[in-house]
Amino acid sequence: MTTSIAPAESTDSPYALSHLDALESESVHIFREVAGEFERPVLLFSGGKDSIVMLHLALKAFAPAPVPFTLLHVDTGHNFPEVLDFRDRTVAEHSLRLHVAKVQDYIDDGRLRERPDGTRNPLQTLPLTDAIRELRFDAVFGGGRRDEEKARAKERVFSLRDEFSQWDPRRQRPELWQLYNGRHAPGEHVRVFPLSNWTELDVWQYIAREGIALPEIYFAHEREVFRRGGMWLTAGEWGGPKADEPVETRTVRYRTVGDMSCTGAVDSDATTLDAVITEIAASRLTERGATRADDKLSEAAMEDRKREGYF
Amino acid sequence: MTSTTDPLTPEHLSATTLLRFATAGSVDDGKSTLVGRLLHDSKSVLADQLEAVERASQVRGHSAPDLALLTDGLRAEREQGITIDVAYRYFATARRRFILADTPGHVQYTRNMVTGASTAELAVVLVDARNGVVEQTRRHAAVAALLRVPHVVLAVNKMDLVDYAEPVFAAIAREFIAYAASLGVPEVTAIPISALAGDNVVEPSAHMDWYGGPTVLEHLETVPVSHDLTDCPARFPVQYVIRPQSAEHPDYRGYAGRIASGMLRVGEQVTVLPSGATTTIAGLDALGRSVDTAWAPQSVTVLLADDIDVSRGDLIAPVATAPEVTQDIRATVCHLHERPLKVGERVLLKHGTRTVKAIVKALPYRIDLSHSLAHDNEPAQLDVNDIGAVVLRTAEPLPVDAYAESRLTGSFLLIDPADGTTLTAGMAGEPFAAQPAADEAADEGWDF
Structure with a gap:
């Protein structure tokens, strides 16, 4: 019985790109679209792996010219010192310009109040949106990926934000073919996600293929940690551990790098990129599920934070 | 298997x-x-x-x-x-x-x-x-x-x-x-x-x-994810001009973009549209690697032999297979927004890397997708989720391909100039391909 008009062939043509080449090409296209259409783009750069990959793609997109925009980091005051060092070395190496907005400044002058749980990730939103407004950025590159979380699965590559940085799912524009519509009113801006279609594994494979340097905390190392909310948190000045939370030394690594107060380490012996990739391919927990307390607050946690102007 | x-x-x-x-x-x-x-x-x-x-x-x-x-x-x-x-x-x-x-x-x-x-x-x-x-x-x-x-x-x-x-x-x-x-x-x-x-x-x-x-x-x-691209006409919308003007690269001038269709070759004679100037591809930089050929959907930087005026929004194509430029576009559209589309409306048309003013000259018909594909001739407007035909006149000439020939250079968006809302998705040409002849049925799909 015939069920096909024509049978599919099972071989790829020699012109089929590898998945990493296809993703790289798409991301470079996004960077160039923004550079071509916006006045003042900025790239959110924390020294975390997704922002490092973004910067690497931006450097390739405009070479041999320099990247035609600046970088912005929202420092929670609880960032890992190794990551801040890495951030500053990277900025110096490529002669980039970095703006830093500090949550600590907001706490010191009373514009923000410390949360009872000591978590500062939700406090980033105000310094971020203030920096965007004061420095008049009209496009903000973020490292968000659609595979990270259900609320992000429907995020656009160009995500329109109103003058309060708020995200309204009903106002988002359909994105067809490769046509990104970045038009916005004065005071509004567009969050742009060049890694939208990458998965955690793609990011790691690309890091390996391109030989991209990362902060050492992404690889297995010995660290003093304690258990809270099912995660290993770093003992430190930020507020942990409490009296009933014993500290122990374990061999761990980080899968994501955020605020120390809510970013958990995972037990790991992976000291090399290949070992990390093997571990991720075999992993039974998502990146955010394993290591981010801020996303566990509620099933709709990310959706709520996005609406308020978080990444 | x-x-x-x-x-x-x-x-x-x-x-x-x-x-x-x-x-x-x-x-x-x-x-x-x-x-x-x-x-x-x-x-x-x-x-x-x-x-x-x-x-x-x-x-x-x-x-x-x-x-x-x-x-x-x-x-x-x-x-x-x-x-x-x-x-x-x-x-x-x-x-x-x-x-x-x-x-x-x-x-x-x-x-x-x-x-x-x-x-x-x-x-x-x-x-x-x-x-x-x-x-x-x-x-x-x-x-x-x-x-x-x-x-x-x-x-x-x-x-x-x-x-x-x-x-x-x-x-x-x-x-x-x-x-x-x-x-x-x-x-x-x-x-x-x-x-x-x-x-x-x-x-x-x-x-x-x-x-x-x-x-x-x-x-x-x-299922195959790519076709033999060598027979597809090459299309290269210019996204950005890379000019380092540095001591190391004082004269470098590269045209950055993502190949929308076909293959580019060093030495090939190309034309820049809509101006029509012609030159030769002197080099292809594939994100740090110098190559002789590059193909869709690679992002590359094109170096040209002559110092001619090229900027964002232009399209580079081989002289032999360059598209016509036109200010009159007939297209099949899907209307995307609650605000209806009407004859006489002034819109922005985004095609490739170029955005131009355009006016809706006519709405020849609306198609009923669910029944017999019946045509409702000259509807008063197109509403959200409607599929229909549109005739547009653009303020500047555009190198638009038939969508059936090239998905990326045959497609466009209509945008509300007042608030930037994406209104309509357009595909140049007639809606459906003709029924394939028996001997063509063995082909593996449309070529892009």
């Missing part, structure tokens, strides 16, 4: 290709269950996601995990129990990485199907084996045909509810394939499945010995 759901290793993962595909089906066709099963059985669903689904299923009183819950995203949708937008899903096997545009099949969401299909190389259309080809099915086939999705899969679902009966499947497949062929769809693969029971989704069914074809996943893993 067996499916490849063994644990992934770095060696496996290094040389895989990427397939973008879209699913379309009505709320009750079991589309979410199919997608959930693809994610679950290909082991792309991770433990914390599955636990969340199990918890939510228990709360709702289901005895088994409801795989459909894996794919609904926003709280607004969960509360209403519907899917309101395109959601993108990611999964991988040892053979391929997949990006799935999961689109709701509800009648008022044609725009979402159009959006998902615009980037898809393959579309899965679901039907319920008990209902056969219904109005929605015809609509989904028509959208896949309109958007020139190269490969179409008909998944006849709920075969368990028709006793896995071959004649039921055969009749539905025959009817659908005949309809798709009448729309010019060059290839349909029909697969009998039960998403709920798992038959022929990832694992071959134990209940349908009469079916000898691939499972859904096997087909997704093996």
Whole structure:
């Protein structure tokens, strides 16, 4: 019985790109679209792996010219010192310009109040949106990926934000073919996600293929940690551990790098990129599920934070 | 052939290709269950996601995990129990990485199907084996045909509810394939499945010995993702001019872009449109590697032999196969916004990397996708989710290809100049391909 008009062939043509080449090409296209259409783009750069990959793609997109925009980091005051060092070395190496907005400044002058749980990730939103407004950025590159979380699965590559940085799912524009519509009113801006279609594994494979340097905390190392909310948190000045939370030394690594107060380490012996990739391919927990307390607050946690102007 | 759901290793993962595909089906066709099963059985669903689904299923009183819950995203949708937008899903096997545009099949969401299909190389259309080809099915086939999705899969679902009966499947497949062929769809693969029971989704069914074809996943893993590009006319929309003006590169002037179609070759004579100036490709920089040829969809930087005026918005194409430039465009459109489109309206038209002013000169007809593709001539306006023909006049000449020839240089958006809203998606030319002649039917799909 015939069920096909024509049978599919099972071989790829020699012109089929590898998945990493296809993703790289798409991301470079996004960077160039923004550079071509916006006045003042900025790239959110924390020294975390997704922002490092973004910067690497931006450097390739405009070479041999320099990247035609600046970088912005929202420092929670609880960032890992190794990551801040890495951030500053990277900025110096490529002669980039970095703006830093500090949550600590907001706490010191009373514009923000410390949360009872000591978590500062939700406090980033105000310094971020203030920096965007004061420095008049009209496009903000973020490292968000659609595979990270259900609320992000429907995020656009160009995500329109109103003058309060708020995200309204009903106002988002359909994105067809490769046509990104970045038009916005004065005071509004567009969050742009060049890694939208990458998965955690793609990011790691690309890091390996391109030989991209990362902060050492992404690889297995010995660290003093304690258990809270099912995660290993770093003992430190930020507020942990409490009296009933014993500290122990374990061999761990980080899968994501955020605020120390809510970013958990995972037990790991992976000291090399290949070992990390093997571990991720075999992993039974998502990146955010394993290591981010801020996303566990509620099933709709990310959706709520996005609406308020978080990444 | 067996499916490849063994644990992934770095060696496996290094040389895989990427397939973008879209699913379309009505709320009750079991589309979410199919997608959930693809994610679950290909082991792309991770433990914390599955636990969340199990918890939510228990709360709702289901005895088994409801795989459909894996794919609904926003709280607004969960509360209403519907899917309101395109959601993108990611999964991988040892053979391929997949990006799935999961689109709701509800009648008022044609725009979402159009959006998902615009980037898809393959579309899965679901039907319920008990209902056969219904109005929605015809609509989904028509959208896949309109958007020139190269490969179409008909998944006849709920075969368990028709006793896995071959004649039921055969009749539905025959009817659908005949309809798709009448729309010019060059290839349909029909697969009998039960998403709920798992038959022929990832694992071959134990209940349908009469079916000898691939499972859904096997087909997704093996369908070609690229064609022989050497015969397609090359198209290169210029995105950005790279001019370092540094001590190291005082005279470097490169034109950055993503090849939209075909192949560029060093030494080839090219023309820059709309100006019409001609020169030769002096070099191709593929993100740090100097190459002699580059092809779609690579992002590259083109170096030209002569110092001519080229800027963002221009299109570089070989002299021999350059497109015509025109200010008069006749196109098939899908209207995307609640604000209707009317004759006389002034809009912005975004084509490739160029945005120009345009005016809607005429609305020749609207197509009813669900019935006989009947034309409603000269409608007063196009409303959201309407498909119809539009005649536009642009303020500047544009090098527009027929969409049937080139998806990326034959497509455009209409934008509201007042607030930037994306109003309409356009495809230059007539809506459906002619029915393929018998000898062309063996071709593997449209060339892009």
